[in-house]
Amino acid sequence: MERARSAVTNFFGRVPLTYTRFSLTQQMDTDNSQVEMKLAADEEDCGDHTLGDHVKHRNGNNCKSLCFKILGISLVFLIGFLIGYLSYRGRVASTPAVNGQNGQCLPVVVNTSSLTKESPSEQEEERIPEPQEPSLLHWNDLRDRLSFKIGNVFFEETIRKFYEESHEAGSLNDESRGLYIHEEFSKMSLDKVWEDEHYVTLQDAGSSPNKVTVLKSGNAIETFTPTAYVAYSPAASVTGNLVFCNYGRKEDFKTLQEIKMDLDGSIILVRSGLISFSEKVANAELFKAIGVLIYPDLSDYTYPGVERTIESPFGHAHYGTGDPYTPGFPSFNHTQFPPSKSSGLPKIPVQTLSSNDGKKLLERLEGDACPSDWPLCRLGPQLKDANGIKLEVNNAMAEKKIHNVFGVIRGFDEPDRYVVVGAQRDAWGPGVAKSTVGTSILMELARLLSDLVRTDGYKPRRSIVFASWGAGEFGAVGATEWLEGYLTTLHLKAFSYVNLDSAVQGAGSFSVSASPLMYNVIEKTMKEVKDPAKTDYTIYAKLGTQASNWIQNIVVPLTMENAAYPFLAYSGIPSVSFCFQKDNKPYAYLGTKMDTLQNLKQLLNADFDRVCRTAVEFAAQIILRLTHDSTLPLDYSRYSKELLDSVMALNKYARDIKGMGLSLSWVNSARGDFYRAASSLEGELSQSDLDNRPVRRAFNDRVMKVEHSMLSPYVSPKETPFRHVLYGSGGHTFTALLDHLELLKINETLFDKDLFRNQLALLTWTFQGAANAMAGEIWEIDNEF
Template sequence: DYYFNAVEIRRSFPSSLHLVDSAGRVFEQIPLNPSDYCPYSATGNYTGGVVYAHYGRPEDFNWLRSVGVLAAGHLVVMRVGGGVSFAEKVWLAERNGGGGALIYPDPADLPQDPRRLGLNAHTAVSEHVTERKPERLLNTLELTSDSPGLPLIPALPITATVAAKLLSQLSGPPCPPSWRGRLPYVRCVLGPDFGSGRRVRLSVQNLMTPVLLNNIFSSLEGREPDQYVILGAQRDSLGPGAVKSGVGTAILLELARTFSTMVKNGFSPRRSLLFVSWDAGDFGNVGATEWLEVYLSMLHLKAVAYFSLDQAIMGDDHLSASTSPLLVDLLDAAIRQVEHPKHAGQTIYSQAERDGGSWRIMKPLYLNSGAYSFTAFAGVPAMELRFTEDRAYPFLNTPLDTVPRLQEVLGGRLGVTGRSLAELVGEMVLRLVHDHILPLRITSYAQTVLQLSAQLNKHSAELQSRGVSPQWLFSARGDYSRAAETLQRAIDYSDLHDPNTARFYNTRIMKVEYYFLSQYVSAMETPFRHVIHGRGNHTLSALTEHLTLLTSDPGRFDENRFRRQLALFTWTLQGAANALNGDVWSMFNRF
């Protein structure tokens, strides 16, 4: 099956970078590769000094402010990596008053010696810079300069060579030692002065181009066809895309072939399987998110889980899983059964224990993940799995991301590594489509909220002095914990072979993730409504970040804002507890 939708995607005209004098006259043009661009960058020109902001993380901009270096009115140069997406870097640069963003790969992060499978100094890394997909209007996506999530400042990926040329001419306070990279001839300073009154002029001219999305679906119908497990991988890439899209697509096709063969040979899955090849992944997972927007109401209590196969193989040393905590038990069981691709005779679990603990495999969902929208936007438990190296895969999002280079990185083990990951996903999917009761850890979020409760307890005296009481949150957390434990005990002592009983409990289990989507914020203005994994003022991360201001910067603590954050989170948590209990009225009785 196919799903089509017309969208507009911001593509690029050649950008330019010039050095100008105090009068604005150009005295040097810096050569750029015309194919290097950031999808969705704002169009425009900006001239200013240069500020070096390390990885462009919140703490990096905070440190700059603490030493009196402001990004306002200047171009902000940031390094690829640091656990921050291009979109977040540009958004933070804009939020701090920067007039433009330049992002480069530093040799300290991505080795650049071609003889050691490194990224050469003349190659830039490209990535989109939108924090969300714009709203649907009349079955199209209309992207304008004021669309939510689109940056208002121009952004451009640059090479290490260009970055060295700019940063070597900076003057200003010295960088902290941890900010020093490995660019040649660069004495690490923060800027913004650029020597002899010179400035840098950035010009980005992007064009909105209508394109037709083409998501491709294949399904295997189960005995309960209205409940299904989804597997997906993006099909597009800005470059050759061996890692970005090729490996994930190959694993997706192989899993579809394998399960189809099982069904032909007599296997009858309880739940349905849906295999999806997504379009426009490199433009912010547009294909997947667009489909989610259309079918969001249908997904509730139908989609059991989603597995993203994007960027699945970047090495063969370590497995990482960005996941909803509801799927942790499934993963733990699977890694005990599948052989490690690099260590024959050892499971992934046993090797992880040797490396310092299998818990290191589990990571939170992140904004640029192919799985993120399913949980943060649609309330479906999701996971993205990946094998990696100790040394970062340097060619991702570049024209050098080819199969021969990936094979060389893996020492020719691409096939066996792909097989291990496919077996891992297959084991988890098999349980989800076969077991009477969905093997999801419904008590997992109780521990997450317990950690917040501990932080609130540390600040209880200060909060009480300001007239703020976290008592309702403690009550909601207790209600959720009891509801989850009660449901789990009821499942443990029930006849799960009775179809009606199993379906009753599975329906309750499938509500858990969905009811962590806040009903108290606008889905249009705040699409990632999940209070744990989402983005916005209603989330746990926003609440805890604001709470830390009580000790780090009390003057910036806003009592009214904190009360609202606490209320939004508490109401959502209490609603999840009531839904788990099957009690839709107690919330209104209590508040």
């Protein structure tokens, strides 16, 4: 104390004794505050002399004593004030405040006049506001609040708001649905609600019904008139023999080829399921068929109640997505574009039949017995009491206007990065399970998540875009046109897509289709969401012994029928789609006029609301995980295994490849570079200061490039839109390369060595490009080719 007193004495002995002033200012609306402390009444108390001079005088000693007393009191007051002020600021900072419109969380501002006795009319120094920070809500608190809110949702009430007997794309009912969704989004106080419109080419049923006729000597002996049609089938009439080809997969056609079945000029009868209608038709064209009939086999589906019949389902035959008459570019104003046509449009007519009609045709077939793993039947082409089949399709083209409706919750840290969650709005027929449930889930997600922001103080780091798509029944037309419209920027901004279509088809089993980047998020979510059929277990725990190998057990490939497919294969955006089913089979009435609310409720029984709530919680947790953490939780290391599996598959042909004078060392090196880049990124991430925004942003940039770098840069997005080398479609894909190599075993004369060299080289450089994109700056890349 003596040493401190001496230091203070020496200090004041060397400076004039005047006023000492400090201010604590915090801007709060129009209030001003200032704290001013006086160490001496005025300069005259001690005169114009220094403290050292006053020591010589008796009255100087009194002044010195007075100064020390005032200084001591001031220091005590200052220390107490600062401790109280900092403590108050700490308590306020830990409590999120919700102010203003749209439920935005704003910084809490303290009025310092309430902390002092100074008048609010005194002047205040202006404080620079700090940037808003994302929510500090712990994940467990956030999850519990979400679960509580979901528990109060009654889905049947929401579904009935969207229930209509018909709401086909471009119809008045579809448009009124879009307007209603726009209004509901606006009521939720989302940050912005908007829509875009497209002028697209769809198909309607023709003025005359489509027919399938059994002929005998040119005369009709039995005629089937289906209730549905297959969009984009050419209007045509063909007559030929009938041949059964199971599901219409490539392997099914190869089976017929191996037994020398002549398919040239035949009409092919196939079961629905496993692959899309468009793939079945494309395969039939490849083997020179002239028409395709598709029917649902009863054994492939689940049903409500005991009824065992399925009407002819609606579908489309475009081997692609989007408007097939504006391939590769958006149809914002269709009239501005020159005539164009997708190469994926079918050249042969196609029609669906009911399960009963398909069974009748199958029973008419004679000829060789079907393979043992096919249904118990005959292959044809001979028919009992008949000698031919006539297929008549009268579909008519139709120009229609469709709408996509959007709403957004802006992120607080990286608002220009967003997760998109969407559902198709239209359906052929009632479409309850097909589109109404997905739309209802979308609306509840928007309501719940906006409420978390508005009332619970949650601040998502990244933005959430809610999308209601038009013309989903015709091949994700609305979603694809949007992707085409913003192709050059979306891969830099949209980091994931969550699809809600057909998510509820029963209870008891669960399946998911996703990019490998999403696997980690999916696994964590399955470990926290309760299974709807067995609520004592989470979805993950219910898998039992299969849980450790869940990817092989519940992950199914994305097909072109899924709206998540163009996001992944066309735009390079990691995507996920999920489905609750009964007995691990699809719902029988999807795409038919039997897809009603009554039938879906009968299918689910008492589980109806519970399954719908589980679907909401599963989607919501994925969205929150993607927007909660400071770094994107996309598991880029998963692709190391995907690339390794690809290289291992190629190694089976190592001897053949070496015989061409080629080597697999290049593609092995590219895979190794990808593995090293992923490991390096993981190591850098663990050692970096993630509180530093530029550093955090740079890491997220590198993670976002991984999926997009899997799109081949060597093919045109117009001619070959699905450019993803692992999950896309076309000659640039890894699957196409393996199919080409397979010709060495089937028919070596068809193998094109130069084509294979190009396929291998371009695939290798696509893998290498993915590794380079993840590695960081160009000077940090060390390739050793």
